[in-house]
Every structure is written in C-alpha cells, then in structure tokens.
Amino acid sequence: MTKHIYVYSPSGAVRDKAAFKRGVARLRALGHEVEVDQDALTSYQRFAGDDATRLAAIHRAAASKADVALISRGGYGLTRILPGIQYKKVAKAIERGMMFVGISDFTAFQNAVMAQTGAVTWAGPALCEGFGVNGEPDDIMEACFNDLLVGQGEGAGWRQHREHVAVASASTALTLNNCSLWGGNLTVLTSLLGTPYFPEIKRGILFLEDVGEHPYRIERMLTQLLFSGVLTRQKAVVFGQFTEFKLVSHDRGFKLSGVMDWLRKQINIPVLTNLPYGHVATKVLLPVGATVDLTVDGRDALIFWGNH
Amino acid sequence: MTKHIYVYSPSGAVRDKAAFKRGVARLRALGHEVEVDQDALTSYQRFAGDDATRLAAIHRAAASKADVALISRGGYGLTRILPGIQYKKVAKAIERGMMFVGISDFTAFQNAVMAQTGAVTWAGPALCEGFGVNGEPDDIMEACFNDLLVGQGEGAGWRQHREHVAVASASTALTLNNCSLWGGNLTVLTSLLGTPYFPEIKRGILFLEDVGEHPYRIERMLTQLLFSGVLTRQKAVVFGQFTEFKLVSHDRGFKLSGVMDWLRKQINIPVLTNLPYGHVATKVLLPVGATVDLTVDGRDALIFWGNH
Numbered sequence: 013m014t015k016h017i018y019v020y021s022p023s024g025a026v027r028d029k030a031a032f033k034r035g036v037a038r039l040r041a042l043g044h045e046v047e048v049d050q051d052a053l054t055s056y057q058r059f060a061g062d063d064a065t066r067l068a069a070i071h072r073a074a075a076s077k078a079d080v081a082l083i084s085r086g087g088y089g090l091t092r093i094l095p096g097i098q099y100k101k102v103a104k105a106i107e108r109g110m111m112f113v114g115i116s117d118f119t120a121f122q123n124a125v126m127a128q129t130g131a132v133t134w135a136g137p138a139l140c141e142g143f144g145v146n147g148e149p150d151d152i153m154e155a156c157f158n159d160l161l162v163g164q165g166e167g168a169g170w171r172q173h174r175e176h177v178a179v180a181s182a183s184t185a186l187t188l189n190n191c192s193l194w195g196g197n198l199t200v201l202t203s204l205l206g207t208p209y210f211p212e213i214k215r216g217i218l219f220l221e222d223v224g225e226h227p228y229r230i231e232r233m234l235t236q237l238l239f240s241g242v243l244t245r246q247k248a249v250v251f252g253q254f255t256e257f258k259l260v261s262h263d264r265g266f267k268l269s270g271v272m273d274w275l276r277k278q279i280n281i282p283v284l285t286n287l288p289y290g291h292v293a294t295k296v297l298l299p300v301g302a303t304v305d306l307t308v309d310g311r312d313a314l315i316f317w318g319n320h
Numbered sequence: 321m322t323k324h325i326y327v328y329s330p331s332g333a334v335r336d337k338a339a340f341k342r343g344v345a346r347l348r349a350l351g352h353e354v355e356v357d358q359d360a361l362t363s364y365q366r367f368a369g370d371d372a373t374r375l376a377a378i379h380r381a382a383a384s385k386a387d388v389a390l391i392s393r394g395g396y397g398l399t400r401i402l403p404g405i406q407y408k409k410v411a412k413a414i415e416r417g418m419m420f421v422g423i424s425d426f427t428a429f430q431n432a433v434m435a436q437t438g439a440v441t442w443a444g445p446a447l448c449e450g451f452g453v454n455g456e457p458d459d460i461m462e463a464c465f466n467d468l469l470v471g472q473g474e475g476a477g478w479r480q481h482r483e484h485v486a487v488a489s490a491s492t493a494l495t496l497n498n499c500s501l502w503g504g505n506l507t508v509l510t511s512l513l514g515t516p517y518f519p520e521i522k523r524g525i526l527f528l529e530d531v532g533e534h535p536y537r538i539e540r541m542l543t544q545l546l547f548s549g550v551l552t553r554q555k556a557v558v559f560g561q562f563t564e565f566k567l568v569s570h571d572r573g574f575k576l577s578g579v580m581d582w583l584r585k586q587i588n589i590p591v592l593t594n595l596p597y598g599h600v601a602t603k604v605l606l607p608v609g610a611t612v613d614l615t616v617d618g619r620d621a622l623i624f625w626g627n628h
C-alpha cells in the first residue's frame with residue numbers, strides 16, 4: 013500500500029548524504045511516495061539549518077499531505093526551538109491522520125507535543141539510521157514500520173533480561189490497563205523537566221533509552237526523575253537499550269544493572285528491561301502519548317494499544 | 321592562625337592516595353590541624369563507601385569541632401544520598417561557624433543545604449585537586465582559602481573575556497546589590513531542577529562551571545534553566561571556567577562563546593564571563609547562599625559579600 017512519507021530535518025545536519033539517499037531509495041523501493049523537505053540537507057553549524065529554518069521545516073511537514081513525517085536523523089537541535097513550534101498546527105495534522113516518527117533528539121518534540129496538546133507521535137526509526145544503513149534495514153523495525161503505515165500495529169512484545177527478572181517486582185504476572193505511554197531518550201527527556209514541555213503524567217508507563225551515557229549519569233538522571241516525584245506517579249518504568257557507554261576501572265563493579273537494582277529499591281512499581289527500542293537496529297515503534305495496556309508474564313512483556 | 325580542618329569523602333572514592341597525603345601534609349605545613357575522617361579513604365564501587373558510610377561521614381564532619389569541613393574530592397555520589405542528609409544538623413554546624421568547602425559533585429550538597437535551610441557553604445577547592453597537586457598549590461586559591469580561614473575574605477574580583485564584553489549587556493557599568501549568590505557545577509545543579517534540593521532563588525546571581533561537557537550539552541542545560549523560568553528570575557548569570565571538552569568537525573563553528581551569545585538573546589540580564597572558578601587550579605572561594613553585591617565596570621567584575 014503506497015504511503016506518502018515526508019522527510020525533514022528538525023535536529024542535526026545530515027553529514028552522511030549517502031545514508032540519506034539510501035534511506036529515500038529504500039522507502040521508494042518499498043512502494044512509498046517520498047517527499048523530501050527543501051531544507052532536509054541544509055547545514056548551519058551542527059544544525060540542519062538555523063532555528064528558523066528547522067522550525068519552518070517542521071511546520072511544512074505538518075502542513076503537507078503526508079501520511080508520515082519522518083525525521084532524517086537526530087543529533088541536537090529540537091530542545092532550543094521548542095518555544096517556536098506551533099503545537100496546534102502539529103496537533104491538527106495528527107488529527108488528520110499524520111504520524112510523526114523519530115527517535116533520540118526527537119524525544120523533545122514528542123514530549124512537548126504531548127505536554128502541549130496530548131496528541132500522539134511515534135517513537136521509531138529515523139531515515140538515515142533506520143532505512144539508510146549500508147545493507148538491509150532491520151527486519152523487525154521495517155515490519156513494525158509497515159504495520160504502522162497500514163494501520164495494523166497493535167502492540168510491541170519482547171523478552172526481558174533473565175538476570176533482572178529474578179530480582180524484579182515484575183517477575184510475577186502483571187496487568188496494567190489504561191496507562192499513558194511516554195518517554196524516549198532519557199537525557200533529552202530529563203532536560204525538559206521543570207519546563208512547559210515536560211508532560212505531567214500520572215498513570216504512565218515510562219520507557220527510556222540512551223546512548224553514550226555512563227551508568228552513573230543514567231543514575232543521576234533517574235535520581236532527578238525520582239526526587240521530582242515523576243517516577244512515583246508512574247505505573248511502570250520500562251528500560252529499553254542503553255548503548256555505547258564505557259565502564260572504567262574506577263567503577264569497580266558499578267554498572268547499569270546495579271543502577272536498575274538501586275532504582276527498584278527506591279520505587280514500588282515494576283521496572284522492566286530489554287524493550288527493543290533505542291540506538292539499535294532492531295527496534296519497535298511505540299505511540300508516545302497513547303493509552304496502552306501492559307502485561308507481563310515472567311520474562312515476557314507486551315505493550316498493547318490495540319484496545320484503545 | 322591554626323585552624324581545625326576536617327577532611328571527609330562524600331562523593332567518589334579517592335584513588336590517588338598520594339595526592340590525598342600531599343594535600344593533608346600541605347594543610348599541616350600551613351599550620352593547620354587536620355582531622356581525617358575514618359572513611360575518607362574507603363571505597364565501594366566508584367564511591368567513597370556505600371551510601372550509609374558517606375552519609376555518616378557528612379554527619380561526623382558536621383558534628384566535629386572543625387572550623388572547616390573539606391571534601392577530599394568530587395566525582396559522583398552526593399545526588400543519590402540527598403534525601404538522607406540531616407540538613408538541620410548541617411545548618412546548626414554552619415551556625416556554630418563551620419565552613420563546608422568543596423566543588424563539582426559538592427554542588428548537589430551546597431544547593432540542597434541552601435534549598436532546605438538557607439545556610440551558606442563555600443564553593444572552593446577539594447583537598448586532592450587543590451592542595452594535593454604534585455608541586456605547589458595555586459597561589460590565588462591558597463590565598464583565598466586562607467582569607468576564608470582568618471575571616472578576611474570579602475569578595476572576588478576578576479577580568480571578563482574581551483570578546484564577550486563587546487556584545488554583552490554587561491559592557492556598561494553595573495551595580496547589583498543584595499542578591500543571593502548560588503550555583504556551581506552546571507550538570508550537577510541542573511540535575512536538581514524540579515526536586516526539593518533545587519533552591520528557589522528570585523534575586524540571584526547564578527554562577528556556573530563545568531568540565532568535560534560539550535557546548536551543545538551546556539546549551540541544552542541552559543535551555544532547561546531558561547524554559548523552567550529559573551534564569552529570568554535571576555539578576556545576573558556568571559560563567560566560570562568550562563574545561564576539558566572537545567569540539568568536533570560536525571560542530572562547524574558551533575562553540576561555547578556562541579552559546580553565551582545565544583543565551584544573551586534569550587534573557588534580559590547580564591551574562592558575565594571568565595569567573596576564576598571551576599575545574600582549574602586558579603580559583604576563588606565563593607559563598608553559596610550568601611547575600612552579595614555585584615559590580616561591573618567594562619571587563620572588571622566584583623562579587624562582594626563584605627557588606628553583608
């Protein structure tokens with residue numbers, strides 16, 4: 013089924029033009045109509061154009077007739093332009109059926125849209141890292157993306173890490189209905205705390221991923237979410253993939269699984285692990301801002317939005 | 321004049337024992353009585369002992385008869401134990417005349433004490449990096465530390481960067497009286513935002529430093545302070561030293577001075593630069609939580625607490 017995909021760049025400048033081209037070609041090979049924003053390959057310092065350029069790109073994407081607005085890549089750049097986004101325009105596009113898809117820095121946009129309008133966006137691939145890889149894009153990611161496009165995506169299931177389930181409160185069977193799914197990149201999300209762009213979610217399932225952040229930094233961010241009362245208002249925390257950090261000799265046994273164990277002692281809600289989402293090839297698509305159900309049975313977990 | 325200095329470790333484990341010994345020896349050579357906490361050299365994972373051990377060390381320091389409680393080093397470890405600190409005990413020690421001195425991770429303690437009690441602590445050296453250097457400790461730091469000990473410290477003056485003064489609103493003469501001085505390490509401070517350990521300061525002079533943070537990360541943290549309304553409630557922002565970060569080819573002209581210029585366009589208050597404070601040898605001591613006056617005349621700036 014041919015879909016109309018609008019590719020734009022709200023964050024970092026695209027340096028890997030070959031990946032960009034491969035991504036566009038891949039989406040076209042899948043049968044889709046790909047519209048490339050006029051400034052998708054613009055560059056200003058480390059950004060894909062100056063602030064006004066990137067804001068205009070977002071608003072052109074929202075004003076387009078596309079089914080999907082897909083970011084070219086993440087990086088850094090959305091946080092500083094959050095006050096300039098016309099949220100009503102974005103929400104109206106979503107109401108018309110547009111699906112905004114992205115990852116990483118896009119977390120700022122997604123949670124700001126949720127906080128300002130309650131509209132749903134999709135955590136998923138970016139063009140370059142998702143479809144522009146050298147070789148075949150990941151099967152599961154592409155299947156999930158296709159499910160989204162044809163309206164068949166209903167949920168995301170996965171298997172948790174064995175070592176965490178043993179100590180987790182989530183080790184027993186668990187069902188949570190009518191929760192709000194939200195989250196994304198931990199660093200980007202935490203950088204919104206205290207601002208009008210941080211969603212106030214009371215019955216939430218918070219999913220988190222990050223890249224290149226040492227476990228002590230991950231812990232410090234979780235501490236902020238904890239002490240600010242955000243975590244205790246949630247129904248569950250779901251850890252996705254945390255990649256590309258390096259433990260050092262000074263750590264002497266301090267590591268990410270220890271951070272998760274520490275967190276479990278601080279909060280009285282399930283802390284799940286190993287959600288296939290983050291800076292990895294194999295990832296699911298997740299509706300940020302949607303009402304979902306979560307079921308856990310031992311290591312098996314499922315986030316399901318098909319009922320809502 | 322002999323002073324009693326209590327050395328303790330609330331944050332990271334001391335790995336450089338030689339620096340620790342040199343620091344203690346230096347303070348003794350300056351004529352001081354140095355009391356070393358029983359767990360100052362304890363190690364658990366990356367921390368100077370587990371959470372209970374480090375909390376006990378803080379409370380032993382507060383209960384001691386020392387004039388100065390000096391941290392051995394920073395690192396990471398204070399944030400996660402903030403709820404366990406007995407703030408009244410700390411405030412009572414400060415009331416009796418104790419001066420808590422430290423830097424970096426100590427920012428968490430200092431701002432939490434300020435938020436919870438309003439008591440004044442001192443941003444200054446840590447034992448190892450300040451007094452335990454291989455060779456002579458920095459003259460200016462040592463003079464400022466001595467001024468503090470003998471009660472003669474009244475202010476800190478410095479010269480701003482030339483290139484910033486040209487564009488700064490602070491380029492003209494300026495006097496700000498009766499402001500609250502606060503701040504410290506930007507990353508550590510920002511990680512307190514939204515929690516009960518972040519001071520609510522309305523007429524503040526906010527000083528900031530950081531180490532190993534790329535300008536885009538510095539900007540993202542400033543964005544959080546901006547969007548949360550913290551910056552616009554201040555009377556001035558004072559940048560100290562930002563060190564040990566690396567620009568990359570992707571930056572293409574994006575740099576720290578540009579971040580400062582960007583910030584000046586966002587807020588209508590003076591943004592000063594080059595305060596001699598941070599992860600550098602030459603640094604002044606600053607009273608976090610104190611009432612101060614700020615005067616600026618071209619490149620020359622002075623933070624003065626001698627009137628209060």
